[in-house]
Amino acid sequence: MTTSFFSEVLRIPGAKVLSREEAAFHYGADTGASQRLPAGAIVIKEVDAIQEVLALANEFKVPLWPISGGRNFGYGTSLPVDSRSFIVDLSQLRRVYIDVKSSTALIEPGVTQADLHAAIKKSGADLLVPTTGVGPNGNILGNALDGGYGLTPITDHFDAISELEGYWGNGTEFRHTYQDLNCPEMAKRWNAGTGYSWAGLLRQGNFGIVTKARVQLARSPEATRILVFEWKNNEAFINSQTDLNKLTEDIPGIGGIIMMNDCRILSTQVDTPLASTLTGEARANYLKQLAKERKISAWTGLGTLYGSRAAVAGSVKDIRRRLKNCRVWSFSPDQIKQLQKIQNYLPQWGFSSLRRHFGALVNTLGTVEGYPIVAFLKIAYALDPTAKKLDLHSHPAKDGAGILWYAPLVPFAADEVERYRTVMSKCLIDNGFDPLLAVTSRSSRTLSGTIPVLFDRKNPEDVARAKNCYRQLVKTGLENGWPPYRLGIDYMDMIACPADSPSAQVQQLLKKALDENEVIGAGRYEHVKPVAPFIPAPTVVPTLPVKEVEKVEATGQKAIEPQLDYTKVFGTRLTETESTEV
Secondary structure (H helix, E strand, O other), rough: OOHHHHHHHHOOOOEEEEHHHHHHHOOOOOOOOOOOOOEEEEEEEOOOOHHHHHHHHHHHOOOOOEOOOOOOOOOOOOOOOOOOEEEEOOOOOEEEEEEEEOEEEEOOOOOOOHHHHHHHHEEEEEEEEOOOOOOOOOOOHHHHHHEEEOOOOEEOOOOOHHHHEEEEEEOOOOOHHHHHOHHHHHHHHHHOOOOOOOHHOOOOOOOEEEEEEEEEEEEEOOEEEEEEEEEOOHHHHHHHHHHHHHHHHHOOEOOOOEEEEEHHOEEEEEEOOOOOOOHHHHHHHHHHHHHHOOOOEEEEEEEEEEEEEHHHHHHHHHHHOOOOOOOOEEEEEEHHHHHHHHHHOOOOOOHHHHHHHHHHHHHHHHHHHHOOOOOHHHHOOOOOOOOOOOOOOOOOOOOOOEEEEEEEEEEEOHHHHHHHHHHHHHHHHHOOOOOOHHHHHOOEEEEEEEEEEEOOOOOHHHHHHHHHHHHHHHHHHHHHOEEEEEOHHHHHHHHHHOOOOOHHHHHHHHHHHOOOOOOOOOOOOOOOOOOOOOOOOOOOOOOEEEEEEEEOOOOEEEEEEEEEEEHHHHOOOOOOOOOOOO
16 A cells, blocks of 8 residues: 555655655654654655645555654654654745734745744844754744744744644645635734634644744844853752742743753863763762863853843843842843953953853854854764764764753742752663753743753663663653653653543544544654554665565565664764755
8 A cells, every 4th residue: 555655646746755765864863763764755845745645645544744854853853653654854845925014924844943034134124033952954833833942032932823724634724714704914913813723733733734834923122131040059049949930920021041950051061071981970070070160050040031121121130139049140142242252352360250151142142132053952962072063064863963852841839840850860860861950931830841861872772771761751750740841752652641531532533533544643742542663664775784684484484684774874973964855
């Protein structure tokens, strides 16, 4: 059946089909060392091809795995949950239309942060790109649909989407109800519509394919301040959580505040101090001494303030007044730019406080001003002793980096933050990993934790240890009431609910109504369906590394069959750069 599907898709104009082996080569590298390789791939070059591909998928009951750009590092990169799936690569659909009047951008699925920034600049509008740590090549739509967030004024990126167009799994078209009511201008501005709303089904859902989206963009404010918070010890950090909680509600212009422990700050240093062979207590003492030498506080926070000059100035004073046992630094973008010009002229014997924050300030500057940068990818290379210099071609998965992101939600309360710190640190240390902890304020009620599990992808034992640690983190988090807000493809089974639970039953009803043949995103955030096991490819292309595998035929006789050696393909650093053509 898959062969027939493959043959039929080849006939579709505007779509290019890749075999299993070709798809494995182009999309198979994953920072999490997943082996859930796809059955093939379909590269969409024209948006009209999507409906035809969807019709064939329903006819042959072939599951599809749509991706916007495949840079979901730490959560599966490009790979599907179900190995029977064909990747549907939408990265070449990159049209952008800026509507200055409504401060929105109408985008296709493949539009990147760099694409959007260029379109905004060309339009002359003073708008901010909803930036993320993945950098210029990160996709706007893919990040939003997976629940991504950032530090710009509209923190939750899915909340910034006002219109979605596309097809449910069964081929039924969807679009904003105001389009059908002939009120297109309000569709740009009011995402809820009137009456029922289905848009939320597409957030971490597997019911349809989005072909176009309108993103509401924040206008550049009159004033912006980048805040740096320093807590000298853990007790001061925990005691400040109640006041921070109130501040995030009382000050409307404050963005997300990311708070990182000393180990997490070390992981972002350009000289990769984590790249040490020390283990256990010796490693802990080494990191502690490094933090002391570099004058890194027990906890450091980065936050943003947006608004009028008067409001921002007053907010800075209020924050400093209300936060006890915390040093608060405040910089405008212009001040940081001036510091960049004079930093080389500052005497080496002083300005230690400023020096230890300067790199973070420069990196944060691009993010808060809506300009995508590559600096935040650095953490993926934290174990690389060569201290790789990042550029637009940096691709952690193809460069061999090993990283899994664990991202639980935690109540914004002092006792919960302390319990989270203690429990998660123990889980990581017990498994031989550094406790690289951070929490970000998502609202006055909720924090989003982010923990990178860094490992050597070329070492099978290290890979197994990292995957086991990740499962323990998710399990421990759920036991403590901290569900993951986002999850990697190998771990979707960990959020399964009982089959007779309301959540599972509603999801099954929706799936039957909108995608009866289950062709969209098989296994993606599903509450009941078991995750499909890895299915190895039975054939290879001659140019790729192969290994001989003994096989028992139905007759009972043994035969030797060549198979693709994925260890050789993905265990080494791939050198080819990305292209818009496959």
